[in-house]
Amino acid sequence: MANKASPPNLHKSVAISKGYNFASTWEQNAPLLEKQQAAIVALSHAVAERPYPSNLAQDHISRQDNGGLAVSTEDSAFGDSQAIDAVLVNTNQFYKWFTDLESALKSETEEKYQHYVNTLTERIQTCDDILLQVDETLDLFNGLQLQHQAVATKTKTLHDACDRLLVEKQRLIEFAEALRSKLHYFDELENIATNFYSAKVNVGSENFLPLLKRLDECISYVESNPQYAESSIYLLKFRQLQSRALGMIRSHVLSGLKGASSQVQAAIRSTGGSKTSVSEGVEASVIYVRFKAAANELKPILEEIEGRSSKKEYAQVLEECHKLYCEQRLSLVKGIVLQRISEFAKKEALPSLTRSGCAYLMQVCQLEHQLFDHFFPSSSEDVSGLAPLVDPLSTFLYDTLRPKLIHEINVDLLCELVDILKVEVLGEQLSRRSESLAGLRPTLERILADIHERLTFRARTHIHDEIANYVPSDKDLDYPAKLEQSVEMKSETNSVEETPDVFKTWYPPLEKTLSCLSKLYRCLEPSVFTGLAQEAVEVCSLSIQKASKLIAKRTTAMDGQLFLIKHLLILREQIAPFDIEFLVTYKELDFSHLLEHLRRILRGQASLFDWSRSTSLARTLSPRVLESQVDAKKELEKSLKATCEEFIMSVTKLVVDPMLSFVTKVTAVKVALSSGNQNQKVDSIMAKPLKDQAFATPDKVAELVQKVNAAIQQELPVVMAKMKLYLQNASKRTILFKPIKTNIVEAHIQLQSLVKAEYSPQEQSIINMVSIQELQAQLDNLL
Structure with missing residues (x-):
């Protein structure tokens, strides 16, 4: 079989390999069912043993029966005519016969396998042909795939180029739009100028505010882009238009305010009053309600200006509008306010005048603040906006009170005025309505400062006249008789505790000192009160010591000592509650060295015009500042101890x-x-x-x-x-x-x-x- 088979070529080997791989893959990917596998096993067992052919089987049996060696062989492969019948006599015949039989069997076996080989060879050839076709198809497919990739690459390149062109187109469109939008601000100059210079455009027209807004936008844009060509020229022209527009607004506001004032004045005249004589019932309804109704047309433009007050130009216009508003309001209410304050001054004493005048001014200021808030809601918190109106009105009260304060000599009344302004007005009423009355505070504090100044002067005068220079009478020095009389009166009344008449046993300067300090303690600033208290305690102590010496001469030395001890103890106890230091620093100018310098100059030892030396004119005439501290409380303790x-x-x-x-x-x-x-x-x-x-x-x-x-x-x-x-x-x-x-x-x-x-x-x-x-x-x- 090997001699007949030809050597496999390359295609047959490839076909067998691919066939085996295909069968293996098929076996793995399409496994047989259990029934199919059982059928294959049963079939394999059935064909495991092949029986003899019928002719051979009969011949075999007959030879066994004869007991001789007879061989009858018939090859089915050659047909019935090809049976081999032989009688074997010797061994050589047997071997020959066996060789022939073996050759026949071999030939029969090889034929079957040769047939199978031929079949496989044909199929391999077929597979090789198919594989060749597949290879050719794959080559064609690979070529097609390469062509497809080339086409896809070209298509992607074309798409990318189109995308780039679209992006570039969009960028150019946006650039054109941005350029158009930027140029639009410059192009607006002619349009805005035409509208503003038109006779049909005024502040009250509908298109004025949009034009003003557009003008502001153009100015902001040109200001923020100074690098553009001719931006400074355009900015100047825009500014000119803005100045014209703001001037129109100012004129419009002034005209509206004057018109409202004229209507209010006409309403006042129709009620039978005058600018300086309006009944209290008519005052609020006419001066405030009528003015508010008449000037309501200004509110939109004023709110528009307030909304743009962050810009310097609008802030200036807003400030001018505040002044114009205050001027018109002042022309309406100043006569009425002056009349009311004058009536208070004629009818009431100084404390009542202060209280009534402050209450009336606070009422007026509150009403004016409410009206101001109606027109300028965003500016009402700023006190300076109403200052041109509130300051003159409050000055009327100040001018009325100041002459009376200058001529007032009563310390008690001045203390009462301080309490009215400091506690009632500034402390209670102004703190409750701080926003609307904040404009009054500077004038009220100025009045309070004047009262403090007058009170300080009168207190020093009182200390000097009533304490330091007090001239005691015989009754004042009648000790111990005055004390004995007090004890007798106390025993008659059966009073165990001290009565208020105990002050009658005090030396008058002591009572005056303590009374004065108790009044001034809460009325003056601590620094001012400290100086006055130190001076009062010092002069009171000296006055008591003088009286003690007089009493010692009149009665006994012991009475003088006990009088001094009694009053110094009272003075020490009564000044203890004052939470102050009785230490005062005095500064004095010392010219004692001046005479010696002048003598040296006259003797020729120094030059008057030698500015480089210590004996120059400036140094010669410069005084020395000497400081000395006096503690009245310690001095009092020292006197009491001695x-x-x-x-x-x-x-x-x-x-x-x-x-x-x-x-x-x-x-x-x-x-x-x-x-x-x-x-x-x-x-x-x-x-x-x-x-x-x-x-x-x-x-x-x-x-x-x-x-x-x-x-x-x-x-x-x-x-x-x-x-x-x-x-x-x-x-x-x-x-x-x-x-x-x-x-x-x-x-x-x-x-x-x-x-x-x-x-x-x-x-x-x-x-x-x-x-x-x-x-x-x-x-x-x-x-």
Whole structure:
């Protein structure tokens, strides 16, 4: 079979490979069902064993029966005539026969397979032909695909080119439109100029505001693009048109306001009044309602101007409209306001005039603010818009009040005016309606400043005349009789607490000082009040000290001291609630060095015109500024402390002066004895013991002890009675008496120490000093 088969060519190998791949792919992509696979298995089992052909099978059986070796072979492939019948005698015949049989079988087998090979070869050839056709088709398809890609590439290139052309076209269209829109602003110049210079166009026409808006747009555009050719020329021409338009608006507003004012004046005359005489009922209805109705035609154009007030030109026009409006309103209401304020000034006192005038002005300002807000809603919050109207109206009140304030001398009335303006008007009424009345605040604050200035001047005059230069009468200095009368009146009324008549026991300058400060405290600024308070406390303290000296001459020194202590304590207590520092810095000019410089110049030691040296004219004539600080409160404390110490020493001396004198003499003797022993010059008299001295005998010491005891029992209660009369507060008396008690006890302790050291027990019994415990109890009982 191998000899007959021809070697496969390239196409046959490719066909077999492709056929195998196709069958494998088919097997994988189209698998057999289970039934199909079972049928194939059954078929394979059925053909596994091939039976002998019928002729061979019979012959085989017969030979077996004969018991000889007979071979009958008939090849079905050659037909019935080709059967091989042979009788084998020897081995060679058998081999020959077997060889022939094997060749026949082989030939039969090869024929079947050759037939199958031929069939496969034909089919492979067919597949190769098909593959060749497929290859040719694929080549044609590949060529077609390449042509399609080329066509697609050309088409895409053409589309891209078309898109670019469309984009470029759109860009050019947009550029043309942008250029046309930009040129449109410049082209509008002729159109706007023609309309503005037309006789048919006025501020009240419908197309005026759109033209004005278009003009503003053109100006804004040209201003923002100065790089364009001739933009400055066009801007100048646009500005000229804008100035003409704004001038037309100003004239229109002025004409409208004058027309409204004329209608209001005509309405006033029709009601039987005049510009300066209008009844209160007619005032609001005519001056405000009629004016509002008459000028309503201006509201649209005014609102348009306000809407563009962010631009400088419109802001100027708006400001001019404000002034024109205020001028026309002022011409209507100034006579009426002046008449009302004049009527108040004729009928009412200064406080009532201030209160009524401020209330009326606030009413007028509120109505004017409401009317102003109607025409200028966006500008009503700005106080300066109504200033040309409000300032003259408020000046009428200021001019009416100022002459009266200048001639007012009553401090109480001036304080009342401060309270009216500061609390009632500025504090309450103006704060509740701050927006509508804000224009009044500067004038009201100016009036308040004038009142403060007048009040400060009158307060200084009051301090100078009524406190510093106060001339006391005999009744003012009648101490302690004035206090005794007050105690008697108090006991008659059975009043336990102090009555308001307690001020009658005060020295008048003290009462005037405290009354003045209490009034000024809430009326003046802290810095101004501090200066006045320092001055008042200082001069009051000096006045009380002068009165104390006069009382000491008239009665006793103790009365003068207690008078001074009483009033200084009251002054210190009463100024404590004032939350201020009584420290004032004074600046003075010192020219003391000027004389020495002039002497040096006259002696030729310095030149008058030598500006380069320290002795120049400028330096010579320049004064020195000296600063000094005065704290009235500290000075008051210092005076009070000195007076209390003086009173304590005087009472101590009144009671225990004999003891103090004795202790002083004993101390002097001991010092002299010690000094004499050192110098070896001892006098016979000084060398005696203390008890043998003439001034220190037991009898002398007992005598001085008796004097001190008598003073404690007789003089000290009188002192305590005076203290109780002048100082009604028990705690104050206790504080003042405590150092007196300490001094008395200390004097007794010193004397007791001397007695115990220098005298015998028998002599001590003669002296008979009171024990310290008994003395303290006795002194405590005096309180």
